Each structure stands twice: as structure tokens, then as C-alpha cells.
Amino acid sequence: xxxxxxxxxxxxxxxxxxxxxGVSLVVGIMNxxxxxxxxxxxxxxxxxxxxxxxxGMNYLAAMMLSVGLVLIFGMIIEVxxxxxxxxxxxxxxxxxxxxxxxxxxxxxxVFGPYPNKPPNWVKGATNVFxxxxxxxxxxxxCGAGLVVIxxxxxxxxxxxxxxxxxxxxxxxxxxxxxxxxxxxxxxLSFGLGCALAAAAGVIxxxxxxxxPTGGMAVALTAFVVVVLGGMGSFxxxxxxxxIIGLVENFGAAFISSGYxxxxxxxxxxxxxxxxxxGLFGNREI
Amino acid sequence: xxxxxxxLACIIVGLFGILPLGLNVYQQHVMIVCLFYVMMSASWNLxxxxxxxxxxxxxxxxxxxxxxxxxxxxxxxxxxWLGIPLGVLFAAVIGxxxxxxxxxxxxxxxxxxxxxxxxxxxxxxxxxxxxxxxTMGLQVPGLLVEYSKTGYFYIMLVTAIVSLLVIYxxxxxxxxxxxxxxxxxxxxxxxxxxxVIRIRVLAFTVSxxxxxxxxxxxxxxxxxxxxxxxxxxxxFLVLSMTIIGGMGSFxxxxxxxxxxxILSEYIRGYGEYHVLVFGLIALSMARFxxxxxxxxxxxxxxxxxxx
Numbered sequence: 145x146x147x148x149x150x151x152x153x154x155x156x157x158x159x160x161x162x163x164x165x166g167v168s169l170v171v172g173i174m175n176x177x178x179x180x181x182x183x184x185x186x187x188x189x190x191x192x193x194x195x196x197x198x199x200g201m202n203y204l205a206a207m208m209l210s211v212g213l214v215l216i217f218g219m220i221i222e223v224x225x226x227x228x229x230x231x232x233x234x235x236x237x238x239x240x241x242x243x244x245x246x247x248x249x250x251x252x253x254v255f256g257p258y259p260n261k262p263p264n265w266v267k268g269a270t271n272v273f274x275x276x277x278x279x280x281x282x283x284x285x286c287g288a289g290l291v292v293i294x295x296x297x298x299x300x301x302x303x304x305x306x307x308x309x310x311x312x313x314x315x316x317x318x319x320x321x322x323x324x325x326x327x328x329x330x331x332l333s334f335g336l337g338c339a340l341a342a343a344a345g346v347i348x349x350x351x352x353x354x355x356p357t358g359g360m361a362v363a364l365t366a367f368v369v370v371v372l373g374g375m376g377s378f379x380x381x382x383x384x385x386x387i388i389g390l391v392e393n394f395g396a397a398f399i400s401s402g403y404x405x406x407x408x409x410x411x412x413x414x415x416x417x418x419x420x421x422g423l424f425g426n427r428e429i
Numbered sequence: 430x431x432x433x434x435x436x437l438a439c440i441i442v443g444l445f446g447i448l449p450l451g452l453n454v455y456q457q458h459v460m461i462v463c464l465f466y467v468m469m470s471a472s473w474n475l476x477x478x479x480x481x482x483x484x485x486x487x488x489x490x491x492x493x494x495x496x497x498x499x500x501x502x503x504x505x506x507x508x509x510w511l512g513i514p515l516g517v518l519f520a521a522v523i524g525x526x527x528x529x530x531x532x533x534x535x536x537x538x539x540x541x542x543x544x545x546x547x548x549x550x551x552x553x554x555x556x557x558x559x560x561x562x563x564t565m566g567l568q569v570p571g572l573l574v575e576y577s578k579t580g581y582f583y584i585m586l587v588t589a590i591v592s593l594l595v596i597y598x599x600x601x602x603x604x605x606x607x608x609x610x611x612x613x614x615x616x617x618x619x620x621x622x623x624x625v626i627r628i629r630v631l632a633f634t635v636s637x638x639x640x641x642x643x644x645x646x647x648x649x650x651x652x653x654x655x656x657x658x659x660x661x662x663x664x665f666l667v668l669s670m671t672i673i674g675g676m677g678s679f680x681x682x683x684x685x686x687x688x689x690x691i692l693s694e695y696i697r698g699y700g701e702y703h704v705l706v707f708g709l710i711a712l713s714m715a716r717f718x719x720x721x722x723x724x725x726x727x728x729x730x731x732x733x734x735x736x
Contacts, residue, residue: 177537225716233537234483238672239715241485245665246708253705360661364548367541375537402556409545413530416542 148276149397150390155278155286157389159348161382162289163362164369165296166340172313172376173333175233176226179240181341181366182359183247188214188342189354190251193260203263207346211339218338222331230330244359251356259353262346281350288347293382296340300378309333313376365405368412374422383423387411445586449579457578463690464585465647468592469663470670470682472639475596478677479605480632481536481612485664486527486543487640489550492659493520494641495648499569500560502649509572513645517638524637528630547659554656566655569648581650588646592639597679599635608632662704669711675723684722 167181178184188210195206225243229236266284269277300306311319312326320326344362345354352358369388373380388408395407415423449457473487497519498512507515527546531539554561561567573580599605607628610618619625648654657663666689674685689710693703718725 171537177541225712228716234481234540235715235719237483237537237540238668239712241665242669242672242708242711242715245662246705246712249702249705249708253702364544368545371538371541400556403552406549406552409549412545413542416538417530 145397149393151278152397153390153393154386155282155389156393157386158286158289158293159344159385160365160369160389161385162292162347163341163344164366164373164381164385165293165378166337166344167363167366167370168373168376168378168381169296169309169340170334170337171370173309174226174230174330176229176236176334177233177240177367178334178337179237179363180221180244180247180359181337182361182363183244183251184214184218184338184341184359185345185348185362186251186354186356186359187217187247188345189262189349190255190260191342192346192349193262193354196262197260203265206262210346211342214342214345215335215339219331219335221338222334226334227327227330244363248357248359255356257356259355259358260349261353262349264350279351285347285351289344292340292343292347297378361405365408368408371422372412372415374424377422377424380422380424442590449582454578457582459691459694461578461582461585461650463687464582464589465643465650466667466670466686466690467683468589468643469640469667470674470686471593471596471679472636472643473667474671474676474678474682475599475639476632476636478671478681479600479608479612480629482531482629482633483536483540484543484633484636485540485661486547486550487636487667488661488663489547489659490520490524490637490640491644491647491663492550492554492656493523493637494644495654495658496554496561496567497641498645499567499648499654502569503567504560509570509645509649513642513649516645517641520641520644521634521638524641525630525634527637528633531633532626532629547661547664550659551656554659564656566653568653571652572646572649585646585650588642592642593683595635595639600679604628604631666707669707671721672719673711673714673721675721676719678721678723681721681723688722 163181163185166184167178170176170178191210191213192203192206195201195209196203199206201209221243225239226236229239264281266280269279270283271277298306300309308319308324308329311322312324312329316326341362365388369381369384372388373382373384388411391407391411392404396404399407448460452460469487469491473484476487477483494513494516497516498507498509501507501512501515502509527543531542555563557563572584600608607618607623610621610623611625611628615625644658648658670685670689671682672685673689674683675681689707693707696703696706714721720727
């Protein structure tokens, strides 16, 4: 029981961190909370389902294509909706909240109300610690999540693009003075945030089939993780994801499974009371 | 000027008083729902439009009002006429608590915390199936011994007028001035002697109490209290009505609530597209005319008077 809750907590924690990374990136650079984050996740899930199952593409190619399409879609949304709102964080929150409802209802019309599930990558289950069997697909998703998180980390810390992102996040004006085109950077980073949501979506949809309204739960968890870890902090996101994953699964195992998600919210509220900026809240990504 | 406003308000209220005579049962129902949304968006506007605290828990507070009164009526046999005031009180207490909780937070943090509060409430309703009947909905007794749409229309009308009077009084007194000062610049307001903490918590408490009132009366009108009342979809409707009408103006949410509810009843005839159409209108309004219909009209007037 303990080991199962621990494994579940770690795997789900990595998955939560992955889902929250896009929100964190966009908040850190643009000070915009993308309420429609979950809807981009769902869109990628639908894309990969239809590319793989309806068009019969290879699942890996379907995943790549889905992420690419959502990246472009995200950049279009930035130009159309978000660009006007810079400097007014509540305005962008309201706009993306409305956007999320619009997208949910569009999915309902286009894709129908039934859950869709892209094909699994692997079959079977592995014996963990000689104690219990754990689904291979979940382990694979956890591994893929770790790879994506590592890529984002390397991109942020080791590349020139990452340096521009970090500079803009620390001080927008000084970055502009040093020749960073922040308008283009905003578009790219919003698209990148959406693409990270999409990456989470294509990795997780074989485990949690996508539904038109399923994005809200994803976004809520992502917000809890991001606020807990501190807006815009990379490590805050990873640690926050693990904490929420562990707390929810231990809470579900030992206290009550119906109240699984409440434990995360309660932890969040307590942390905010003590440290209103979150655990790692110094605004460095 | 002030007199003309009072006279105009009296005429509108008078027209509403005789309105049920000219409407059939279905139209009366639409009017009752409109009045519910007027209360919800006007009280949300008090919080979001006047103090800048964009709360996502407003529908949840309507749910608190409705479920408190409903559970008391079903489990303890308490009359809704007593239950609704208790629901209002409970919503006010919880609102006071959430307002205190959010004091240290500004902007986005507050919005996300209220979102969390609303989700917690939702999970509790779905889990405590035996008390709340979960998604099945709680069947509650009505406010009237004999069910009559016209009767409910007048109850809803009186409640809405009382709510609007409270809101009007608040934003046109010193308190309203303080609200705006806090919204524009908290630190500057504090330095001029505005008790920022008191003002923010006050706004939260009053707005939650009014939401509780709206939810309570609405629940006992529908005779069935479901998790639909405190849902995020409901929150979305309230938010878009306020935005489309004009956030931060007294009349805006009233216009928004009537326009959108009547519009959505028309669209319903063509299928279940009304939420989507709603969303698209709200999205384009929020993007191109963030001050809503009221803002557009004011801009039009300003243009005419200068040219």
C-alpha cells in the first residue's frame, strides 16, 4: 500500500509537473495565466487520436504533428487575443477563461461527447519492487515526461534562446534595450507554452482518454502546481508537481479517495498563507 | 439629474410590476432567470468591477446559499423563508473567510485561490452524496404553498431590487469611493487613510452574501438544487454577462444579464449552441470593447458631443 502510493505519487507527480510547465513558462515570461491551458492539452489529445486511429499514422509521427499544430495554433491565439492584454494580468485571465469555454464547446461540436483514446505505445505491466504490477504505459509516460522536462531545462539554461527567455522574464525593458525582440519572443513563448500543454496531452491521452471538458481538471492541477511552486519557477514547477502528486496519492490511499483533489488545494492554501509567492517564488525561470 | 434618475428607475420598476400580465408562463420563467442573473452579475461586478478582485467562486457562493437553505429544509424541515436568510448568513461568513484568506494575495493569486475554493466546494457536493444527493440534485420545497410563476416573479423582482439598492448604495457612498481607490492603487489608497483590508473584506462579504441570496431564492424556485448552480459554467455566464454589459458600471451587468439570457433562449430553439455563441460574443467584446455595451454607448456620446 505504502509503496504503491509512493510509486503512483512519483509517476503522477512527474506528469503534473509536465502539465504545469507550460503554464509556468508563460507566466514567468509574459505574466499571463493561460486559463485555456487544459484545452490545448485536450486539442493535442484529439489530434493524436485522429491522426493515429482515423488516418492510421504512426503514433510517434501523430504525436509530433499534433504538438506542432498546437504550437502554431497557440501563436495565432497570442496574436489575436493575448497581445493586446500585456500589463493587465486580470484582463488576460478573463480572456483566456472565456476562450477555454469557447474551445470546450467547439470540441463538443466537432469531436463529439465521447472519450477518445489514442493507441498505447507499449503493452503489459512490470513488477515493481516485487510488490505489485504497474502498467507499462504509465511508466513509459513518466519516462517521456522526464525527457520533455529535461529538454525544456536544457533549452532554458544552455541555449541562446533560453538566455533571451530568462532575460525577458527578469527585466523586460533591459532585455529590449539589449536587442531582444520581445514581441516575437512573446508569440514564440506563448506558442511554446501551448506546445508543452500539447506534449502533456499526447503523452497522457493513452492513459486518460480525452473528453471535451476534460481540460479544466488538467488546468486546475497545473495552476495548483504553479502557484505552489512559485509562478514562473522551473524547479518550483517540478517540486510542486511531485508534492501535489505525492500528497494526493497518499491522501487518497490513507484518508479518502473521493477527496483526492481537495488535499492539493488545502496544501496550496496553507503554503500561500505562509509564503504568498509560493515555494520558489523569486521569479527566475 | 438625480431626480430624473429616480423617476426613470421608478418607471422601469413600475413596468416590471405589471409585466407578468402581458407574458405567458414560459416568458415569465425567462424573466425570473433573467432576474437571477441580474443579481449574480451585479454582485460579482461589485467585487470584480469595483475592487478588482476577480473571484471565480461567485457561483460557488450562490451554491452555498442554495444548499444551506435546501439541506435545512429537507433534513430539518425548516421553512425556506427562514432557510434563505440563514443561507445568506452562511455565504457571508464563508465570503468573509475567503476574503481574509486572500488578503495577502493580489490579482492572479486571488483568482486562482477562489478557483480552488470553488473546486473544493464542488468536490464536497459530489462526495457527500447522502446529504446533497450529488449530481441527482436535491429536491426542495418551494417558497409558496401553491406554485405560481407570477408569485415567484414578484419574489424574484423584490429580491433583485433589494440587492440592486444595496449595491447602488454601496458604490455611491464613501465606501464606493474607497472601493475605486483600492482598485486603482492599493498603496496610494492606504497612504490616504483608506482601510484597505476592511474595504476588500467588506466587498467580499457583501458580494458573497448577495450571491447566496440569489442562489437561495433561485434554488427554491427551481425546486431542485443541483451542482449546476455552483459550477464553473455558471461562473462563466455571470462573468460574460458582466463583461458584455460593462464591468465597473452599475447598469452594465443588468443590461448584460437581460440581453444574454433572452438571446440564449432564442438560440436554444436552433440547438444547443447557445454557450458557444455566448462565448464568441463575450470573447470579441472582451477583446475589442473591454468596457462592454455601456462603454460603447459612452464612447458614442462623447464622440457626438465633441463633433
